[in-house]
Amino acid sequence: xxxxxxxxxxxxxxxxxxxxxxxxxxxxxxxxxxxxxxxxxxxxxxxxxxxxxxxxxxxxxxxxxxxxxxxxxxxxxxxxxxxxxxxxxxxxxxxxxxxxxxxxxxxxxxxxxxxxxxxxxxx
Amino acid sequence: xxxxxxxxxxxxxxxxxxxxxxxxxxxxxxxxxxxxxxxxxxxxxxxxxxxxxxxxxxxxxxxxxxxxxxxxxxxxxxxxxxxxxxxxxxxxxxxxxxxxxxxxxxxxxxxxxxxxxxxxxxxxxxxxxxxxxxxxxxxxxxxxxxxxxxxxxxxxxxxxxxxxxxxxxxxxxxxxxxxxxxxxxxxxxxxxxxxxxxxxxxxxxxxxxxxxxxxxxxxxxxxxxxxxxxxxxxxxxxxxxxxxxxxxxxxxxxxxxxxxxxxxxxxxxxxxxxxxxxxxxxxxxxxxxxxxxxxxxxxxxxxxxxxxxxxxxxxxxxxxxxxxxxxxxxxxxxxxxxxxxxxxxxxxxxxxxxxxxxxxxxxxxxxxxxxxxxxxx
Numbered sequence: 001x002x003x004x005x006x007x008x009x010x011x012x013x014x015x016x017x018x019x020x021x022x023x024x025x026x027x028x029x030x031x032x033x034x035x036x037x038x039x040x041x042x043x044x045x046x047x048x049x050x051x052x053x054x055x056x057x058x059x060x061x062x063x064x065x066x067x068x069x070x071x072x073x074x075x076x077x078x079x080x081x082x083x084x085x086x087x088x089x090x091x092x093x094x095x096x097x098x099x100x101x102x103x104x105x106x107x108x109x110x111x112x113x114x115x116x117x118x119x120x121x122x123x
Numbered sequence: 124x125x126x127x128x129x130x131x132x133x134x135x136x137x138x139x140x141x142x143x144x145x146x147x148x149x150x151x152x153x154x155x156x157x158x159x160x161x162x163x164x165x166x167x168x169x170x171x172x173x174x175x176x177x178x179x180x181x182x183x184x185x186x187x188x189x190x191x192x193x194x195x196x197x198x199x200x201x202x203x204x205x206x207x208x209x210x211x212x213x214x215x216x217x218x219x220x221x222x223x224x225x226x227x228x229x230x231x232x233x234x235x236x237x238x239x240x241x242x243x244x245x246x247x248x249x250x251x252x253x254x255x256x257x258x259x260x261x262x263x264x265x266x267x268x269x270x271x272x273x274x275x276x277x278x279x280x281x282x283x284x285x286x287x288x289x290x291x292x293x294x295x296x297x298x299x300x301x302x303x304x305x306x307x308x309x310x311x312x313x314x315x316x317x318x319x320x321x322x323x324x325x326x327x328x329x330x331x332x333x334x335x336x337x338x339x340x341x342x343x344x345x346x347x348x349x350x351x352x353x354x355x356x357x358x359x360x361x362x363x364x365x366x367x368x369x370x371x372x373x374x375x376x377x378x379x380x381x382x383x384x385x386x387x388x389x390x391x392x393x394x395x396x397x398x399x400x401x402x403x404x405x406x407x408x409x410x411x412x413x414x415x416x417x418x419x420x421x422x423x424x425x426x427x428x429x430x431x432x433x434x435x436x437x438x439x440x441x442x443x444x445x446x447x448x449x450x451x452x453x454x455x456x457x458x459x460x461x462x463x464x465x466x467x468x469x470x471x472x473x474x475x476x477x478x479x480x481x482x483x484x485x486x487x488x489x490x491x492x493x494x495x496x497x498x499x500x
Contacts, residue, residue, distance in 0.1 A: 032354070033161040035447040036423050036454075038476075054476065056425050058160040058447050059354055083423070 004067065004107055005116035011091055012067040014107060022095040023055065023064060023086065026120050031057040034086040039075030039097050046070060046099065048106050053096045055086060068106040070099035132177045133267045133332040137339055141350050148353060149240035151178045156352035163355035164449040167321060168490075171273035172351030173342050174321075179268055180243030181329055183261040184234040184254075192254050193234065198378060198397050199227065200388030206231035209301050209316055213378050213386055214238070214246060219399015220374040221381060222249060224366070226327075228303045228316060235303075235314065237268070237327070239368045267335035272325035272359070274493055275347035280326060283308060283341055285315070295326065300494040308338065321356065322363025322492040361455060362448050364417055364487025370428055371415060371443040371457055379406035380459070382415040413440065414465040417487035420445075420454040420473070426480055430473040432460055439464050442473055450490045456482065 001015045009027035013020045028034065036056040046052045046066035053064040053075075075097045079085060085094040101107075111119060129147045138145060143154035154175065156163060166172055184193060190202040199212035209228035213221050223242050228235040238246045243262075251260055271280060277295040285308045287293055292304035295317075303316035314329035330338050342348050357367070366372050372381050377399060379387075384407060391397060395404060406412075420426050425447050432440035445456030456473070464471060469484040 032156060033159055036425055038424065056447070058164075058358055058449065059155075061425070061427065080423075 003113060004110035005113065005119075006065070006067045006110055007119060008065050010064060010067050011116075012107075012110070014101070014104075017101045017104065018073065018098060019068070019070070019101055020095045020098050021052070021064075021067060023090055024116070024120075025090050028087050028090040028094070031055060031062060031086075033058050034083045037076075037079040037083045037086060037096065039079060040072045042072055042074055044072040046072060048103075055096075056083075064096055066099070067110060068099075068101055069103050070101045072097050072099050074098045132175065133335045134175045134177065134339060137336050138175065138350070143350070143352060146353075149178045151240065153178060154350070154352040156354045157350055160352070160354040160358060161449045163349070163351040164358050166349050167273045167323060167351055167355060167359060168450055169274065170349070171271055171276040171279050171325070171345075171347045172321075172355065173339060173348050174270040174272065174351050174353075174356055175267070175339070176240075176270050176327070177267040177332075177335070178240030180236075180238040180240065180246065181263040181266050181268060182236040182238065182247065182250075183263060184236060184250075184258060185232075185261065186258040189234055189254075189258050190229075192258050193227070194391070194397060196250070196253050196398055197225075197227070198387040198391050198400075198403065200390050201227055201229075201234070203388070203390065204229040207303055209303050209318060211386055213381075213383060214249070215378075215398040216374055217398050219377045219402040221368075221372045221376050221378060222246065222374055224368050224372060224383075226316075226318060228314075230303065230305065230314070235329075241369055263329075265332050266329050267332045269328045269330065269335065269339060269342070270319050270321075270325060271328065271342060271348065272319045272321040272323045272351075273347070274324055276323070276325040277495070279342065279345035279347040282345055285313065288312075298326075299497040300324075308334075308341075311338070313338075317495065320363070320365055321359035322365070322488055322490060322494075323359070324493045324495045358446060358449055361444055361446060361457070362450055362488065362490040363492060364457070364489060366415065366457070367444060376415075376459075377403055377406060377411070379403055379411040380413055380415065410462055413459050413461050415443070415457060415459055416465050417485045417489060418442075418445075418456040418458065418471075418473075418482040419485045419489075420456060421481040421483075423454065424475060424480060425454040426456045426473040426475055426482060430456075430458075430475050432458060432482070433472045433474060433479065434464055434469075439471070448489060455485075455489050457487070460484070
């Protein structure tokens with residue numbers, strides 16, 4: 001399994017041709033208290049960079065983009081009851097959705113953990 | 124407003140030291156939050172929050188008949204305001220549209236006015252143009268403004284050694300909601316009013332900028348007090364049902380549409396003589412064509428500013444403020460609807476990202492206010 005990051009602060013954990021997507025600890029810290037998350041439904045087709053989910057803090061709504069193209073297999077139902085999971089465990093139980101990759105070569109443009117860390121430090 | 128370079132306020136370094144996240148607001152760099160909006164909101168509802176509102180405009184109006192002159196452009200009964208009393212009022216365009224909302228205090232020496240930061244320069248230019256030359260208008264740019272808000276605000280403030288001047292104020296318990304008094308904190312002159320914009324009991328304190336850091340430190344040394352950012356100020360005022368100028372009110376809205384008829388004093392309703400009186404008095408008599416109302420929102424998804432409001436297929440209004448209400452644990456909103464849909468309990472829908480969300484016209488304030496009024500303990 002390997003984990004990749006986008007410059008929009010999503011992470012994607014890839015295992016074969018399936019992947020889990022969420023937002024990074026940096027992103028949740030910037031957003032503040034998360035009060036609502038809208039996740040995509042299973043079977044939804046998403047293209048790389050498409051709006052795939054919405055995360056709402058007390059203050060504002062923000063889009064979450066699909067890091068790669070694919071078909072959503074599952075949205076994280078736990079976020080409906082407990083959106084604060086995004087704050088408490090953003091890179092674990094606070095994941096947003098899972099998908100089947102349609103073009104694994106798209107992963108090549110993403111950052112690895114060290115690259116993302118350097119990117120955040122540069123902000 | 125956004126073209127201006129971002130200016131720093133006297134407490135800028137203090138906020139950064141306290142770990143604030145700073146954002147541009149009304150031309151200034153302002154603290155949006157320290158530890159988090161939810162925690163700061165709850166702290167203010169249960170204890171006392173210290174807000175830096177130094178971006179707001181503090182004005183003095185001096186001269187004989189200043190109150191009468193001001194009454195041409197505001198609908199409140201300013202000449203009847205006794206020394207030490209303050210009133211919420213509205214700056215009116217010639218057609219009766221709202222240019223700003225403001226607090227007007229009779230200090231005993233002059234009128235002291237607090238206006239919104241984002242429009243203060245426009246307000247000053249407008250007032251200068253509208254008022255006779257014999258009335259002096261002073262922009263108190265060397266004053267900072269703090270708001271101490273929450274049920275323990277009085278308890279915390281009482282521990283600072285503040286003495287009342289002139290009007291015989293010996294401590295916070297001598298002031299009731301919408302009273303104001305000049306005071307001394309040691310050698311430092313303070314203008315203290317029992318007011319605020321959070322729905323809680325509390326005080327606004329005008330202090331010379333050179334002393335604001337010391338005062339903020341002295342207040343935050345009290346165990347009840349923490350610094351609170353603008354994020355929680357916004358969620359608190361929304362729960363209190365209070366409109367925010369530039370969002371819930373603007374120059375296209377008159378005071379009756381804005382659901383602010385309480386700001387049109389009885390005497391002024393009879394006499395008129397203020398900008399837009401014809402439009403405003405007609406709306407008072409016949410009812411407005413549209414009206415600002417509050418909404419509870421079904422589910423957990425916040426409904427925010429700009430969301431259109433529907434009754435069936437008909438678009439009948441728009442959300443002007445909305446978000447998650449920490450005290451209630453659910454989303455709330457306010458907005459304008461056509462008059463036929465303004466009754467409490469009316470079931471409507473707001474459209475968010477292409478989806479319809481059920482909303483219900485609801486009583487404001489959403490959270491009962493904690494003002495300390497005379498006759499109430």
